[in-house]
Amino acid sequence: MKEAAIQVRNFxxxxxxxxxxxxxxxxxxxxxxxxxxxxxxxxxSTFLACxxxxxxxxxxxxxxxxILVDGQDIYRPDVDVVALRRKIGMVFATPVPLPLSVYExxxxxxxxxxxxxxxxxxxxxxxxxxxxxxxxxxxxxxxTSALKLSGGQQQRLCIARILALKPEYILxxxxxxxxxxxSTMKIEDSLRTLKKDYTIILVTNNTKQAARIAxxxxxxxxxxxVEINETPIIFTRPADKRTEDYLVGKFG
Amino acid sequence: MLVRPKTEQxxxxxxxxxxxxxxxxxxxxxxxVILKNGLPQLSLEFLTxxxxxxxxxxxxxxxxVATIFLTFIALLVATPLGVGTAIYLTEYTVExxxxxxxxxxxxxxxxxxxIIFGLFxxxxxVNKLKLGWSILSGGLTLAFMVLPTIIRTSEEAIxxxxxxxxxxxxxxxxxxxxxxxxxxxxxAVPGIVTGIILSIGRSIGETAAVIFTAGxxxxxxxxxxxxxxxMAVHFYILAKEGVSMPKAxxxxxxxxxxILIINLVTYYLMERYIQRKS
Numbered sequence: 001m002k003e004a005a006i007q008v009r010n011f012x013x014x015x016x017x018x019x020x021x022x023x024x025x026x027x028x029x030x031x032x033x034x035x036x037x038x039x040x041x042x043x044x045s046t047f048l049a050c051x052x053x054x055x056x057x058x059x060x061x062x063x064x065x066x067i068l069v070d071g072q073d074i075y076r077p078d079v080d081v082v083a084l085r086r087k088i089g090m091v092f093a094t095p096v097p098l099p100l101s102v103y104e105x106x107x108x109x110x111x112x113x114x115x116x117x118x119x120x121x122x123x124x125x126x127x128x129x130x131x132x133x134x135x136x137x138x139x140x141x142x143x144t145s146a147l148k149l150s151g152g153q154q155q156r157l158c159i160a161r162i163l164a165l166k167p168e169y170i171l172x173x174x175x176x177x178x179x180x181x182x183s184t185m186k187i188e189d190s191l192r193t194l195k196k197d198y199t200i201i202l203v204t205n206n207t208k209q210a211a212r213i214a215x216x217x218x219x220x221x222x223x224x225x226v227e228i229n230e231t232p233i234i235f236t237r238p239a240d241k242r243t244e245d246y247l248v249g250k251f252g
Numbered sequence: 253m254l255v256r257p258k259t260e261q262x263x264x265x266x267x268x269x270x271x272x273x274x275x276x277x278x279x280x281x282x283x284x285v286i287l288k289n290g291l292p293q294l295s296l297e298f299l300t301x302x303x304x305x306x307x308x309x310x311x312x313x314x315x316x317v318a319t320i321f322l323t324f325i326a327l328l329v330a331t332p333l334g335v336g337t338a339i340y341l342t343e344y345t346v347e348x349x350x351x352x353x354x355x356x357x358x359x360x361x362x363x364x365x366x367i368i369f370g371l372f373x374x375x376x377x378v379n380k381l382k383l384g385w386s387i388l389s390g391g392l393t394l395a396f397m398v399l400p401t402i403i404r405t406s407e408e409a410i411x412x413x414x415x416x417x418x419x420x421x422x423x424x425x426x427x428x429x430x431x432x433x434x435x436x437x438x439x440a441v442p443g444i445v446t447g448i449i450l451s452i453g454r455s456i457g458e459t460a461a462v463i464f465t466a467g468x469x470x471x472x473x474x475x476x477x478x479x480x481x482x483m484a485v486h487f488y489i490l491a492k493e494g495v496s497m498p499k500a501x502x503x504x505x506x507x508x509x510x511i512l513i514i515n516l517v518t519y520y521l522m523e524r525y526i527q528r529k530s
Contacts, residue, residue, distance in 0.1 A: 054423060059346055086425035096416045098435055108434075109424035158420075165424065 005030040005199045006051070006169070011065035013043075013050055013223075015058070020046050022223045023065070033191060033200045035214025035231065037207050039251065043223040044203040045093075048171045051201070052088040053081050069169070089162030093174040095154035097146035102138050105146045105157055109165040124164050132160035133190040152183025159190060170194065172202045176209065188213050207247060211235050219243045283508065290505025293498050299506070303470050307486065308496045312503050314472040318387065318480035321473060322466060323455040325391025326398060330451060333395070334402030335444060341403075342410045343432055355407075362400035369397045370464035378465055385479035390466025397461055398451035405450070409443020410436060442522050449518050453511050459484040483507050 004027035013021035021043045028034050036044045049055040050063060053074065066073050074084055086109065097105050104111075106125045115121060125142065129135040134156040138149070146157055155175055162170060172191075176184040191200060191213055204210050210217045211231060218228035219240070227240050238244045245251060255263070301311035337358075345351050373393030383389045413436050421431035437444075459482075467479035468489060481489070483503050490500035 052423060054419060057419070057422065082425050082427060085423055090423040092416065092420070092423075094416070096414075096420045098417060098420060099439055108421075109426075112424070112426050112430055112434075161424065 002029040002032070004028070005070065007066075007068040007071075009066040009068065011050070011067055012063065013046055013055065014060075014062045014064075016060040020223050021050070024225050026218065026225060026228050028199060028201060029216075030199050031195055031197070032215040033195050033202055033213055035210030035217040036201065036203045036220055037205075037210050037217060037246075038220035038226075039246065040205075041222075042220040044220050045173050046223075047220070048090065048173050048201065048203055051169075051171060052085045052090055054085075054090065056081065086165050087167050088169040088171060089165060089167040091155070091158050091162065091170065091172040091175045093177050095151060095158050095178075097149065097154045097157055099145070099147060101143045102146050102149070102157065103142040106160050106164050108161060128160040128164040129157075131163050131190070131194065132156045133186055133193075134160055150183075152179050152186065155179060155183070155187060156190065159187070163194075168199060170198050170200045172200065174203055174205055177205060184209075207235075219246065221246070286501065286504045286508055289498070289501035290503075290508075293502025294505060298502055302472055303486070303499075306495055307470065307490050307499055312483065312486060312499075312506065314470065315481050315483045315486040315503070316506070318466070318473050319456055319482040319484070321387050321476075321480075322390045322394060322462065322482055323452055325387065325476075326394035326455045327448060327451060329392060329395035330399050330402050331448060334399050334447070335406045337399075337403045338406035338410055339432060339437075342407055343428065343436070358400045358403050361396075362404070365460075366397055366458055367460035367464075369393055370461040372396070373461060373465035384477065385465065385467030385469070386477045387466055387473055387480055388476040390462050390480075390482075393461050393465040394455045394458060397458065398454055401451050401454070402444075402447045405447025406440070406444045409440035409447075412443065413439045442526060445518060445522060449515060452514055456482075456507065456511060457484050458482075459488050463488070 006028035008024045008026050008028075011021065011024045012019060024047070036047065038044050046055065049058075051067065051069075051074075055061045055063075063075055067075065069084075069088070072079070098108060100108065103125055106128050107115075107121050110121065110124065126135060126139075129138060134153060137153060138157075146154065149157060159170070159175075176187055179187070188209070191202070194200065195215075202210070202214060214231045216228060217231045217234040219226045219234065219238075219242075221242055226242050227234070227238065229239070234243065235247065238247065298311040299316070300313055302314045303312060304310035337354075341351055341354060370393065373389055373396075377383045377389035377392050378385060383392075417435045417439065418431050421435050422428075426434065462482050463485050466482065466485075468481045468485050469479040470481050470486075471478075473480040483506060487500050487503040487507065490496050490503065
């Protein structure tokens with residue numbers, strides 16, 4: 001039996017009166033890549049935002065039920081949201097390097113903690129970029145602006161920036177939607193390596209991507225979890241007709 | 253009568269060109285008149301000697317010093333107040349009735365004639381707070397006069413910083429304040445500085461609000477509580493009371509050149525800042 005790192009229990013989310021996530025119940029196992037697929041507006045991104053509580057920033061956002069991360073209910077009032085977000089890193093659909101140097105982008109999160117020891121920080125930068133598969137491409141220009149990198153490099157920089165915080169979870173919201181196939185491949189390679197040490201949730205519009213790298217896949221539709229299972233099973237013998245219809249391209 | 257689109261295009265282009273040239277010509281006219289009459293008055297002595305005989309003789313050193321002090325105090329007070337208000341309005345509130353009222357208030361403040369600010373400063377700072385006609389009273393009055401400009405330009409600058417920067421900062425575990433100081437404000441600096449430059453220009457050139465609050469004493473200010481005369485007020489008095497037109501033009505030339513230099517230097521620095529950032 002695998003260990004459940006994240007437990008979602010009767011969880012619903014509302015924007016105003018609009019129920020965007022409906023009574024979700026499932027677990028995310030430690031050190032797996034969980035792919036979440038589904039058509040637009042199915043609640044995939046909202047679910048990610050609920051996991052690191054970025055949804056707090058949206059006016060009218062409200063939740064019911066529980067999400068337990070490492071056994072801790074993250075919606076309890078005494079939860080330290082800032083610490084939670086450090087533990088659960090998030091990569092967005094469009095790469096958003098901050099208008100700082102490559103180096104300062106990587107250490108942005110740890111600088112917030114007041115870490116300034118040059119040797120430690122230097123090591124962290126190299127280590128994080130290495131893990132994100134970007135070190136060889138940028139080691140000679142750490143001090144140039146991150147805005148000068150290519151789209152694919154920027155997205156790997158965003159991953160490195162999260163790794164520098166030594167998180168336990170990495171959420172990716174369609175991380176390769178704007179990238180060319182080669183950049184996409186590089187990011188997928190990094191993710192395969194990273195799952196040894198991290199629990200990864202990957203939201204993707206590209207079902208083939210889920211098929212390539214997700215251990216398990218969940219299918220979301222209109223805010224509901226239709227089904228979740230081992231990726232090969234979802235793609236060959238889905239239990240629900242709607243999953244099959246989506247995968248063969250009948251809608252979405 | 254039907255005008256062919258091509259002809260119409262030519263006419264409009266000529267008309268717009270004409271309008272633009274009028275704006276440029278007026279600026280040139282002002283510059284030429286002031287510099288032609290003023291430049292011959294300029295000398296090292298004019299800049300380094302105090303006025304004598306009510307301004308008929310000597311230079312304008314004391315008025316330069318007074319102008320610098322007044323502007324400095326105005327910006328020292330208005331910048332933190334204005335930028336702070338802008339941060340509060342954009343980052344710490346959601347758009348609602350209260351923020352709209354505050355914004356409307358700031359806008360009204362911007363529309364008030366400067367002489368009314370002079371009156372306000374006279375009543376509050378000079379009389380009520382017993383600061384007298386002084387650099388301090390004048391500087392504080394100017395601060396409130398330029399406050400709306402700084403609020404408005406800072407707000408626009410902060411709003412134009414992409415929302416995603418804030419999201420990323422939060423997602424990396426920053427507090428709201430850390431996101432503001434580390435990402436939002438550095439990106440907004442060029443816009444904020446533009447507001448400050450505009451305010452410096454207005455403060456240096458202001459006459460009505462200053463004459464009521466800083467007074468017009470023609471001597472070197474010795475403290476924040478000295479009454480003193482700025483360049484703009486000096487020019488006004490020299491010209492209006494027919495004391496000395498040449499000296500008035502000389503003062504005007506210094507004023508114009510100073511503002512020109514401030515603008516050029518800041519744009520140069522800004523350009524370098526933006527290049528370094530991207």
